[in-house]
Amino acid sequence: MINPIIYANQPLIKLFGCREETAKIDEEAVKCILDDIKENGDKALRKYCLKYDGFSGENLSVTDEEFDAAFKALSKGYIKMLKRAIKNITAFHKKQLKKGFEIRKKNCVVGQIVLPVSCAGVYVPGGTAAYPSTVLMNVIPAKIAGVEQVVMVTPVKSDGKIKPEVLVAAKLCGADKVFKIGGAQAIGALAYGTQTVPKAEKITGPGNAYVAAAKRIVFGTCGIDMIAGPSEILVIADKGANAEHVAADMLSQAEHDVLASAVLITDDLSLANAVSNKIEERLSNLPRREIAEKSINSNGKIVVVENLDKAIELSNEYAPEHLELCVENPFELLKKVKNAGSVFLGYNTPEAVGDYYAGANHTLPTSGTAKFSSPLGVEDFLKTTQYIYYNSAALYAASTDIIKFAKSEGLDAHAQSISVRVEK
Amino acid sequence: MINPIIYANQPLIKLFGCREETAKIDEEAVKCILDDIKENGDKALRKYCLKYDGFSGENLSVTDEEFDAAFKALSKGYIKMLKRAIKNITAFHKKQLKKGFEIRKKNCVVGQIVLPVSCAGVYVPGGTAAYPSTVLMNVIPAKIAGVEQVVMVTPVKSDGKIKPEVLVAAKLCGADKVFKIGGAQAIGALAYGTQTVPKAEKITGPGNAYVAAAKRIVFGTCGIDMIAGPSEILVIADKGANAEHVAADMLSQAEHDVLASAVLITDDLSLANAVSNKIEERLSNLPRREIAEKSINSNGKIVVVENLDKAIELSNEYAPEHLELCVENPFELLKKVKNAGSVFLGYNTPEAVGDYYAGANHTLPTSGTAKFSSPLGVEDFLKTTQYIYYNSAALYAASTDIIKFAKSEGLDAHAQSISVRVEK
Numbered sequence: 041m042i043n044p045i046i047y048a049n050q051p052l053i054k055l056f057g058c059r060e061e062t063a064k065i066d067e068e069a070v071k072c073i074l075d076d077i078k079e080n081g082d083k084a085l086r087k088y089c090l091k092y093d094g095f096s097g098e099n100l101s102v103t104d105e106e107f108d109a110a111f112k113a114l115s116k117g118y119i120k121m122l123k124r125a126i127k128n129i130t131a132f133h134k135k136q137l138k139k140g141f142e143i144r145k146k147n148c149v150v151g152q153i154v155l156p157v158s159c160a161g162v163y164v165p166g167g168t169a170a171y172p173s174t175v176l177m178n179v180i181p182a183k184i185a186g187v188e189q190v191v192m193v194t195p196v197k198s199d200g201k202i203k204p205e206v207l208v209a210a211k212l213c214g215a216d217k218v219f220k221i222g223g224a225q226a227i228g229a230l231a232y233g234t235q236t237v238p239k240a241e242k243i244t245g246p247g248n249a250y251v252a253a254a255k256r257i258v259f260g261t262c263g264i265d266m267i268a269g270p271s272e273i274l275v276i277a278d279k280g281a282n283a284e285h286v287a288a289d290m291l292s293q294a295e296h297d298v299l300a301s302a303v304l305i306t307d308d309l310s311l312a313n314a315v316s317n318k319i320e321e322r323l324s325n326l327p328r329r330e331i332a333e334k335s336i337n338s339n340g341k342i343v344v345v346e347n348l349d350k351a352i353e354l355s356n357e358y359a360p361e362h363l364e365l366c367v368e369n370p371f372e373l374l375k376k377v378k379n380a381g382s383v384f385l386g387y388n389t390p391e392a393v394g395d396y397y398a399g400a401n402h403t404l405p406t407s408g409t410a411k412f413s414s415p416l417g418v419e420d421f422l423k424t425t426q427y428i429y430y431n432s433a434a435l436y437a438a439s440t441d442i443i444k445f446a447k448s449e450g451l452d453a454h455a456q457s458i459s460v461r462v463e464k
Numbered sequence: 465m466i467n468p469i470i471y472a473n474q475p476l477i478k479l480f481g482c483r484e485e486t487a488k489i490d491e492e493a494v495k496c497i498l499d500d501i502k503e504n505g506d507k508a509l510r511k512y513c514l515k516y517d518g519f520s521g522e523n524l525s526v527t528d529e530e531f532d533a534a535f536k537a538l539s540k541g542y543i544k545m546l547k548r549a550i551k552n553i554t555a556f557h558k559k560q561l562k563k564g565f566e567i568r569k570k571n572c573v574v575g576q577i578v579l580p581v582s583c584a585g586v587y588v589p590g591g592t593a594a595y596p597s598t599v600l601m602n603v604i605p606a607k608i609a610g611v612e613q614v615v616m617v618t619p620v621k622s623d624g625k626i627k628p629e630v631l632v633a634a635k636l637c638g639a640d641k642v643f644k645i646g647g648a649q650a651i652g653a654l655a656y657g658t659q660t661v662p663k664a665e666k667i668t669g670p671g672n673a674y675v676a677a678a679k680r681i682v683f684g685t686c687g688i689d690m691i692a693g694p695s696e697i698l699v700i701a702d703k704g705a706n707a708e709h710v711a712a713d714m715l716s717q718a719e720h721d722v723l724a725s726a727v728l729i730t731d732d733l734s735l736a737n738a739v740s741n742k743i744e745e746r747l748s749n750l751p752r753r754e755i756a757e758k759s760i761n762s763n764g765k766i767v768v769v770e771n772l773d774k775a776i777e778l779s780n781e782y783a784p785e786h787l788e789l790c791v792e793n794p795f796e797l798l799k800k801v802k803n804a805g806s807v808f809l810g811y812n813t814p815e816a817v818g819d820y821y822a823g824a825n826h827t828l829p830t831s832g833t834a835k836f837s838s839p840l841g842v843e844d845f846l847k848t849t850q851y852i853y854y855n856s857a858a859l860y861a862a863s864t865d866i867i868k869f870a871k872s873e874g875l876d877a878h879a880q881s882i883s884v885r886v887e888k
Contacts, residue, residue, distance in 0.1 A: 118872070121865045131567060132574055141559040143823070149809075150556055150823045155802060157836050169874040205872050241836040260691070263836035267684070288881040295877040327876045374851060378579060385573075385853035390881035393854055396869040397862055399567070399574045400850035412581050412665040412687035414848040424838040426824035427798060429809035430817055438821055441545045445820040448542070448629050450593040452751045453719040457712040457814035 041320060044312035044342040047350065052357050056303055056341050059269065059407045065249040067257070070224045074257055077228035082235045088225035094198035095220060100236055102202065102218040107211050110204035119208060125397050126176060126212055132399030133181045136418035147434035153425045156186035157263070160421055161230035161240030162215070163247050166195035166222055170203030173395060177402050177416065178245050179213035185421035190215050191238055193230065195222020222247075227254035231262050242421060246403070265416050269407035270299035273391055274360035274380075276351045276373070277306045281366040281387060283314035287322050289364060289390045290315070294335035295328040301339035303360070305351040312342045352376045359410040362391050379410045436462050465744060468736035468766040471774065476781050480727055480765050483693065483831045489673040491681070494648045498681055501652035506659045512649035518622035519644060524660055526626065526642040531635050534628035543632060549821050550600060550636055556823030557605045560842035571858035577849045580610035581687070584845055585654035585664030586639070587671050590619035590646055594627030597819060601826050601840065602669050603637035609845035614639050615662055617654065619646020646671075651678035655686050666845060670827070689840050693831035694723035697815055698784035698804075700775045700797070701739075703732040705790040705811060710735070711742035713788060713814045718759035719752040725763035727784070729775040736766045776800045783834040786815050803834045860886050 045055060076084040082100075090096045111119070142151035162178040165171055175192065182190045192215040194202055200220055210218050219237055221229060227247075231254075233239025243255060244265035255264045273293035277286050290302035306312050319336060326332050345351050352373060355363060359379035367373055370385035377383055381404030382394050395402045403416035430438070439462045446454035469479060500508040506524075514520045535543070566575035586602040589595055599616065606614045616639040618626055624644055634642050643661055645653060651671075655678075657663025667679060668689035679688045697717040701710050714726035730736050743760060750756050769775050776797060779787060783803035791797055794809035801807055805828030806818050819826045827840035854862070863886045870878035 118868065121868050124865055125869065128574075135565040135567065135576070138562065143555060143559065148822065150552075152559070152824075153798075153801075158802065171873055173869065173873060260831075260833070263833075282885075285881070285885055288877070288884045292875070292877040292881040295875060322880070325880075327874075332877060370853065374577075377577075377849060378582065380849050383849060383851040385851060386855070388856045388859045388885060389852055389854045390885065392866055392870055392878040392881050393859065393862065394850070394852045395878060397866050398572065398852045398854065400576075400852055404850075407684075409684065409687075410847070410849070412847055415850050417848070419843075423834070423836055424841070425801060425804050425807060425834070426818070426828075426839050427807040427809060428813055428818045428822045428824055429794065430813045430822065431810070432812045435812045435817065438817065441548055442816055442821050444542065444545050445549065445597065446816055449595055449597060450751075451716070451719060453712065453716040453756060454816040454819060456746070456749075457709070457716040457816045460712045461706075461709055461812060461814065 042316045042336065042340045042342050044309065044316060044344050047343050047345045052354065055343055055354070056301070056358060057339060059272070059301065065253055067253050070250055070253045071257060073224045074228040074231070074254060077225060077234065078232040085221065085225055085229050085234050085237070088223065089221055092223050092225070093195050095196050095200055097200040097220065100219050100221060102207065102220065107207055110207035113204040114208055122172065122209055122212055126180065128397060128399035129176055129180050130184065133184045133418050136181070137184060138419065138422065140424070147431045147437070149429040151427050153427065154422050155425065156421055157241040157423060158187070159189040159191065159238050159240045160187045161243040162190060162192045163226060163243065163245030163251060164192055164194040164206060165247055166202070170205040172205040172209035173402060174245060175206055175209035175215070176213055179210065179215045181401065181416065181418045182421045183214045185418045187421050189217070189238060191230065191240060192218045193221045193226040194218070195226070196220040224250045224254035227251055227258060231258035244416060244420065265403065265420055266405060266409070266413065268403070270301065271296045272301040272303070272360050272406060273362040273364065274303045274305065274355055274358055275364040275366055276348065276355060277304060277311060277366040278348060278368060279308040279311055280368050281311060283311055283318045285387065285390070286315045286366055287318035290319060290340065291322055291326060291332050292390065292392055293362070294332040294340065295326060298331055298334040298338070300335045302336065304342045305345055305354055306342070307345055307347050307351065309344050312344045316342055348373060349376070355380070359408040361404045361406045361410065364389070364391060381405050381410045381415055466740045466760065466764045466766050468733065468740060468768050471767050471769045476778065479767055479778070480725070480782060481763060483696070483725065489677055491677050494674055494677045495681060497648045498652040498655070498678060501649060501658065502656040509645065509649055509653050509658055509661070512647065513645055516647050516649070517619050519620050519624055521624040521644065524643050524645055526631065526644065531631055534631035537628040538632055542629070546596065546633055546636055550604065552821060552823035553600050553604050554608065557608045557842050560605070561608060562843065562846065564848070571855045571861070573853040575851050577851065578846050579849065580845055581665040581847060582611070583613040583615060583662050583664045584611045585667040586614060586616045587650060587667065587669035587675060588616055588618040588630060589671055590626070594629040596629040596633035597826060598669060599630055599633035599639070600637055603634065603639045605825065605840065605842045606845045607638045609842045611845050613641070613662060615654065615664060616642045617645045617650040618642070619650070620644040648674045648678035651675060651682060655682035668827070668840060668844065689827065689844055690829060690833070690837065692827070694725065695720045696725040696727070696784050696830060697786040697788065698727045698729065698779055698782055699788040699790055700772065700779060701728060701730045701735055701790040702772060702792060703735055704792050705735060707735055707738035707742045709811065709814070710739045710790055711746050714739070714743060714764065715746055715750060715756050716814065716816055717786070718756040718764065719750060722755055722758040722762070724759045726760065728766045729769055729778055730766070731769055731771050731775065733768050736768045740766055772797060773800070779804065783832040785828045785830045785834065788813070788815060805829050805834045805839055
């Protein structure tokens with residue numbers, strides 16, 4: 041049961057509590073696994089696959105036959121649905137492609153080239169559920185960026201089987217290789233490369249605490265997307281919002297994880313009370329009730345404010361991963377949003393629309409990091425290189441300035457690299 | 465003395481050695497400073513300023529009078545030179561501005577907004593030398609991104625004085641506030657905010673090992689640019705290159721730091737020998753000879769390869785921070801560059817042109833990280849927010865797909881947030 045709080049200038053932490061971090065784990069153990077894989081490659085990798093997943097398969101790589109079988113295992117309707125989602129996600133991410141530029145003058149040129157990383161590793165969690173949406177949200181932007189080799193990894197159990205939904209999604213999105221590996225050892229294999237697994241320059245995708253710790257450790261050897269905290273939704277709703285809908289949206293967040301947060305800010309006290317009641321009602325109908333209930337009890341909050349401007353002000357300070365604007369004029373309110381990962385506008389856009397389908401990415405900055413970071417996108421798989429060309433006339437013209445600048449910083453050899461060329 | 469190595473399929477590490485990391489320091493001590501500032505704000509900040517810099521000034525913030533005095537202390541010629549550099553850097557970085565986009569269909573809209581971080585902190589090293597170029601390369605992109613408050617910090621000695629070159633650069637670039645603070649305590653003040661120093665959402669700029677450690681620790685609370693390793697240059701030169709020029713360029717890198725690396729790859733053995741001799745000759749004329757000599761002796765390398773294609777291949781594997789193409793057709797060779805921070809083209813573009821003046825940024829990925837990361841730029845101060853709008857017709861049309869997708873992932877509450885809206 042969430043009791044609505046009436047806002048009275050409480051600081052954010054009093055209203056919404058401390059946003060918890062993901063579970064703490066033994067980082068030293070993770071470091072040992074990574075070091076072992078760095079040194080011993082496939083041999084170490086197979087050892088950990090057997091130890092942690094019970095998988096001792098000869099072939100870590102998914103075969104063509106396995107892909108074929110996956111397509112046969114799914115209904116045509118399901119595959120068509122996946123294709124429609126892929127189409128939407130592709131259209132959105134294509135808009136993120138960026139180009140280089142060049143400023144060309146008579147005697148000099150400066151510019152910037154945009155290039156993809158050459159190999160990207162995508163981690164897709166395994167376990168009891170299948171997560172084809174993770175495949176879509178990571179592989180599609182990488183391929184649009186132009187990454188030549190997109191390598192997907194996902195853990196298996198002793199039977200060595202990957203859910204057909206995941207395999208079909210990988211194939212439809214254009215993943216170049218899929219390996220049956222998971223956990224910290226999969227991150228190690230991607231970061232350092234083994235005889236079987238190519239070395240990735242960028243690793244993306246969600247995972248458990250061990251995967252997150254491994255990503256944090258290999259960062260620097262390769263790039264990583266982000267270390268995601270627990271998922272969050274902040275709903276701003278006005279009196280026109282349907283309490284049942286808002287409750288359903290909050291529960292869709294809560295069912296992810298006991299650490300997830302679902303928060304409502306509204307200017308309507310009766311809506312606040314109605315949502316609180318509807319959450320109680322709807323909880324009983326959820327297969328993942330136990331998780332959702334714990335999340336709601338610990339992190340579910342309802343705050344009643346004077347007006348929507350105050351709601352947005354609090355939201356900007358909170359910087360939510362997901363922000364729903366269940367209000368009459370959502371586009372007006374959107375103009376005031378400063379910090380949020382993804383914004384869902386109006387009464388008919390529950391977060392689930394974006395989780396799978398509308399085209400925007402679902403890998404978003406959590407725990408307030410939307411203040412300075414962005415959703416996963418094509419740019420995460422791109423990097424830029426600058427270039428400069430001066431001919432002798434340009435160098436001569438700039439030489440006095442550059443020499444003066446270098447000397448003012450006490451860097452004489454810098455100055456000399458100019459003077460040696462211009463002094464006769 | 466660098467003895468040229470003839471390339472014979474040696475692995476990169478045999479050719480160029482291990483790229484050393486910056487000095488290791490006591491991270492726990494840094495953490496204590498940061499925690500103290502987080503808890504005690506200005507009081508702790510002043511304590512560390514006194515302890516480490518000997519500065520006990522009442523006013524941590526630079527006053528208008530101090531700015532005025534700095535302008536008066538510099539020659540008109542110097543200020544004009546700074547303005548020309550600022551003009552070039554501004555022109556280059558304005559090209560990096562990016563816009564949002566929107567895909568609008570009949571019943572639904574998806575899009576992306578680009579917004580600046582609200583406050584950026586820029587660290588400018590102090591000490592014996594002044595580094596106005598650091599000011600330019602950090603403050604200009606932040607202001608072009610639209611950051612409302614750009615806060616610069618730089619350490620002082622007990623006299624509380626900042627070099628006029630740095631103050632004038634800060635004012636000309638539009639820094640909003642300048643504080644006389646440095647070291648880990650400055651990073652703590654920016655990351656957590658104090659009574660005097662505003663909380664920054666992004667911290668950029670180079671610093672010593674303590675500053676780097678502090679940046680690494682506060683990452684997550686705010687964004688940071690990168691943890692830069694020692695500086696590097698890789699020169700690719702053909703027989704048309706002037707050995708004296710190449711030697712001067714390598715020394716301009718070597719004078720930065722004993723850990724800096726200067727590397728030459730050439731297809732011309734006589735050039736290799738000539739450069740080796742010229743480095744010896746020129747070393748004796750350098751004010752920073754001691755530093756440059758240590759760097760050259762430890763990390764200076766000259767490798768002779770069969771042809772320029774092999775040179776580029778090795779360079780792409782090395783992924784240098786600075787790459788000079790001292791060759792006849794540099795633009796042809798540029799097409800083959802895959803991994804580099806900044807590329808300097810032709811015989812008349814020494815690295816120093818880019819360090820100060822041409823317009824490109826000089827904060828570049830080191831230690832091979834150019835394989836997956838980019839020079840500092842406007843985008844480092846921007847972040848994106850996605851948005852999605854579906855009306856009831858669009859939601860209805862997509863509902864079967866989204867429900868199917870959610871259920872295939874075992875997330876029933878996600879499916880219910882759709883069905884509650886479309887089922888009557």
